Amino acid sequence: MSKRTRVAVLLGGRSSEHEISLASARSVLEALDPDRYETVTVEIGRDGRWELGTGSDGSVAETLPVPTAKVPATLGEVDVVFPVLHGPFGEDGTVQGLLELAGVPYVGAGVLGSALAMDKDVFKAVMRDRGIPVTRNITLRQGQAPENPFGYPARLGSSVGITKVGSEEGLAPAVELAFRHDEKVLVEEFVSGVEVECGVLGNEEPLASLPGEIVSHGFGGVDWYDFSAKYDEGGMDLVVPPRLPEETIERVQELAVRSFVAGECEGMARVDFFVRDDGEVLLNELNTIPGFTATSVYAKLFEASGIPYPELVDRLVRLALERHERRSRLSY
Numbered sequence: 001m002s003k004r005t006r007v008a009v010l011l012g013g014r015s016s017e018h019e020i021s022l023a024s025a026r027s028v029l030e031a032l033d034p035d036r037y038e039t040v041t042v043e044i045g046r047d048g049r050w051e052l053g054t055g056s057d058g059s060v061a062e063t064l065p066v067p068t069a070k071v072p073a074t075l076g077e078v079d080v081v082f083p084v085l086h087g088p089f090g091e092d093g094t095v096q097g098l099l100e101l102a103g104v105p106y107v108g109a110g111v112l113g114s115a116l117a118m119d120k121d122v123f124k125a126v127m128r129d130r131g132i133p134v135t136r137n138i139t140l141r142q143g144q145a146p147e148n149p150f151g152y153p154a155r156l157g158s159s160v161g162i163t164k165v166g167s168e169e170g171l172a173p174a175v176e177l178a179f180r181h182d183e184k185v186l187v188e189e190f191v192s193g194v195e196v197e198c199g200v201l202g203n204e205e206p207l208a209s210l211p212g213e214i215v216s217h218g219f220g221g222v223d224w225y226d227f228s229a230k231y232d233e234g235g236m237d238l239v240v241p242p243r244l245p246e247e248t249i250e251r252v253q254e255l256a257v258r259s260f261v262a263g264e265c266e267g268m269a270r271v272d273f274f275v276r277d278d279g280e281v282l283l284n285e286l287n288t289i290p291g292f293t294a295t296s297v298y299a300k301l302f303e304a305s306g307i308p309y310p311e312l313v314d315r316l317v318r319l320a321l322e323r324h325e326r327r328s329r330l331s332y
Contacts, residue, residue, distance in 0.1 A: 001145060004035075004036055004037055004038045005036060005037050005038070005079045005080065005317065006037075006038045006039075006040070006077075006078040006079045006080075007032060007037050007038070007040070007078065007079065007080055007081075007082055007317060008039075008040050008041070008042055008075055008078040008080075008081045008082070008138040009027075009028055009029055009039060009040070009041050009042070009082045009084060009123055010042050010081055010082065010083040010085055010090070010095065011024075011025035011041060011042070011043050011044070011084050011085065011110075012025075012044040012045060012046075012085070012110060013044045013046075013085040013089055013090040014044065014045075014046055014048050014088070014089040015085075015087030015088045015090060016087065016097070016181075017086035017087040018046055018227060020086055020291060021084055021085055021086050022043075022092070023293050024078070024148055024291055024292035024293050024296070025041070025084040025292075026086045026293075027292060027293040027294045027296075027299075027309070028082060028292060029041070029083055030294075030311060030312055031294070031309055031310045031312075031313040032310075032314075032317075033310065033314070037317075038174050040052075040053050040078065041053030042075070042209075043153065043313070044085070044089075044090070046195065048089075055314075062131050063169040075098075075099065075102045075104050076102045076103065076104055076280075078104065079105070079321070080104070080105040080107065080316070080317055080319075080320050080321055080324075081099055081104055081105070081106040081107070082107045082316070082317065082320075083095055083096070083099075083106060083107060083108060084289065084292055085116075085289060086289055088292070089288070090159045090294040091114060091117075091118055091287075091288055092114055092115055092118035092119075093110075093111040093112070093113075093114040093115030093118070096108075096109070096111045097111050101238065103285050103323035104324075105320045105321050105323070106266040106320055106324075107263070107267050107268070107290055107316045107317065107319070107320045108266070108268055108289055108316075108320075109265045109266055109267060109269065109288040110264065110266065111261075112264045113263050113264040113266065113288060114288050116263055116264065117263055117265070117269070117285070117286045117287065117288045118288075119184075120186050120285060121139045121184060121186055123263065123285070123286065124137060124250070124283075126262060126263065127259060127262060127263075127283055130258070130259075130262040132258055132259055132262060132281045132283055133255075133280070133282050133283060134282060134284075135188050135189060135191055135274065135282050135283075135284060136188065137186050137187060137188040137189070138187050139184060139185070139186055139187075140175060140184070140185045140186075140187060141183065141184055141185075142179065142183055164190070165269065174308060175187070179201075180226075185190045191274040191276060191282060192245065192277055193274050193276040193277050193285050194213055194214075194274070194275045195213070195214040195216075195272065195273070195274060195275075195284075196211050196212065196213055196240065196242050196244070196252055196272075196273045196274075196275055196281075197211065197212050197214060197270055197271070197272050197273070197297050197301065198210075198211040198212075198252050198253060198256040198258050198270070198271050198273070198301065198303075199256075199268070199269075199270050199271075199290075199297075199298045199301040199302050200257060200260040200265070200268065200269045200270075200271060200317065201267075201268055201302065201307070201312070201315065201316075201319075202266075202267075203266045203267065203319050203322060203323055203326075204266075205258050206214065206260050206261065207257075207267075208252075208253035208254075208256045208257050209301040209302045209304070209305040209307075210240050210241050210249075210301060210304050210305045211240070211241060211242055211249055211252045211253065211256075211273075211301070212238045212239060212240040212241070212242060212243070212291055212297060212301050212304070213238070213239040213240075213241075213242030213243060214236055214237075214238065214297075215236060215238075215239060216236045216329055217273060224242065226284075237277075238300055238301075238308075240300065240304040241304075242275075244275060245279070248275060248279055248281065251274070251281045252273055255271070255273065255281060255283055256273075259271055259286055260286070261282055263286055265286070266289060266319070266323055267288075267316055267319050267320065267323075268288070268289075268290070268298070268316055269286050269287060269288050269290070270286070270287045270290035270297060270298045270301075271283065271285075271286045271287075272284040272285050272286070272287070287324040294309045299312060
């Protein structure tokens with residue numbers, strides 16, 4: 001019997017998306033075939049403390065304050081790390097930098113791709129430079145007067161801190177809320193149309209999933225895809241493929257792969273778009289560690305594309321190992 005691959009699943013994290021990460025990580029652990037993988041868990045608390053699990057049951061062996069030299073040493077004992085961390089201090093290049101220093105293979109985008117996708121302001125500037133259409137926006141920093149109809153923190157996810165503004169009076173409170181979460185705020189134009197999401201999988205030859213149309217049910221009178229619609233039971237429906245012309249679907253897939261490559265991504269990403277009423281496709285954002293339960297949008301899109309969840313997880317581990325092997329041949 002061949003040696004099992006030892007996988008450390010990184011979960012939790014300091015961000016407001018901590019609980020979402022825990023749910024995603026549980027699905028990943030369940031999907032990893034125990035005949036082929038030996039799993040350990042490393043849970044990061046909201047307070048920044050690291051809990052090192054022992055074995056597939058995730059029982060806690062030790063709680064460590066951070067920083068500590070033992071964390072990279074422990075991660076260095078596994079074959080590959082699977083980060084399932086959402087938002088700041090996990091999806092933004094910080095943990096990826098630690099893993100690079102530890103010299104351990106890991107799933108998903110590297111330091112640059114992670115940091116770029118997390119900063120929506122810089123990400124959109126790069127996409128514009130590469131000729132990829134994005135929504136119009138301005139960026140505000142602390143002390144600047146609010147302008148335009150849509151404000152949100154520039155470096156968070158899951159619609160945290162976002163407000164849809166329908167009047168001039170609502171703009172200042174929306175920007176104030178966004179500044180509670182970040183020192184930089186994006187103010188975007190409202191786009192009337194359909195929200196569509198597309199998964200991307202791969203390293204040097206990425207492939208796009210079938211896209212899916214987001215149909216939000218607007219809890220609490222909110223008529224857009226907010227945190228509740230994303231994560232509450234029955235908050236949204238996913239229509240795969242979207243109810244759009246074939247050429248529009250192909251355009252979404254093309255732009256998904258182009259933005260993945262332009263953003264220096266590898267492994268996985270979920271790319272979110274708006275399709276205007278006139279058919280124009282606009283890139284909204286790219287998520288390097290999307291929600292990753294078996295029922296999350298990313299998993300559903302690839303399920304509809306012929307790649308079931310356990311195979312998707314397996315491919316991501318193999319992609320991480322392939323990248324590490326490829327990059328190990330470089331001279332520094």
